[in-house]
Amino acid sequence: SQQGEEDPQALSIQEGENATMNCSYKTSINNLQWYRQNSGRGLVHLILIRSNEREKHSGRLRVTLDTSKKSSSLLITASRAADTASYFCATDDLTQGGSEKLVFGKGTKLTVNP
Amino acid sequence: DAGITQSPRHKVTETGTPVTLRCHQTENHRYMYWYRQDPGHGLRLIHYSYGVKDTDKGEVSDGYSVSRSKTEDFLLTLESATSSQTSVYFCAISEGQARTPQHFGDGTRLSIL
Known part of the structure; x- marks a missing residue:
């Protein structure tokens, strides 16, 4: 089952701009992680x-978490071409006694154009 | 970089053949995980281990088995490979449970014809 869902699926920006990616999840969590x-x-x-x-x-990373809205955002400031990658959020899932496992979203593909 | 080695890095095989993928770590971490990554599905957990000889199923465990006879090695076996198991397989390790970061290997690209 998919716990986290990233938005947008793809994002293309120019070098120097900020990039914001969002993650929504469904259940109560202990923590949320971001991966590249x-x-x-x-x-x-x-x-x-x-x-x-x-x-x-x-x-250059700033992460926010709003547990009341079950959402998180990842902000990359002053982006560089080297930031081009896919970004994933991952959470544990307390409804499945999931303290041992992470559940990953499908990711946001970020392209930073020089 | 965390000491995680996956082998082989690439493999092409035929339907019905057995396949074993190996994950080796040098970090002495307790937890080890096998994921598969497919377009449109993201990363899905196949099996994981929380100690030597202690394993449990993940979201997509059908058709896969695992073994962990030593702390450093976690094997993933496809007993009779099918084309639907064509994927990129990632091993990950972590010190603790889901409250700690996971460290990933660089993956095994498996093609089943």
Whole structure:
């Protein structure tokens, strides 16, 4: 079952612009994570935000979490061509006793044009 | 980068043949996971392990089996491969449960003709 759903499915921007991706999920969670996947590679963990946190920063990344709306957003500021990748959100799923597993969304494909 | 090695990286085989994919880690992490990634479906969990000889099913476990006889190795077996199992397979590891980050290998691209 798909827990997280990213929006938009694809996003194309110019270098230097900001990129915002959204994730909606369905059930109660302990935490939400964001991952990046470059073409032909495995996923790389970017940031984890816990259910009692509202915002978290890491370098040019800003993640927000709204548990009342069951949604999160990932903002990449001052984007670079190297940010071109697919971005996935992932959550645990407390309704399935899911403390051992993550459930991933289908991802947002970001293209940053030079 | 986390020490995760998947082998083989690419494989082409025929329907009905057995296939085993290997994931090897050097991080001594307790949890290991096998996912498949397909267009339109994202990443789906096949099986996972929470310790040596301790495994459990994921969302899409039918047609797959796993084994973990050592902390560092997690094997995924397709007993009789079918074309629907053509996919990219990823192994991941984590120190703890879903509250900790997962670290991924670079995948095995498996084609079943």
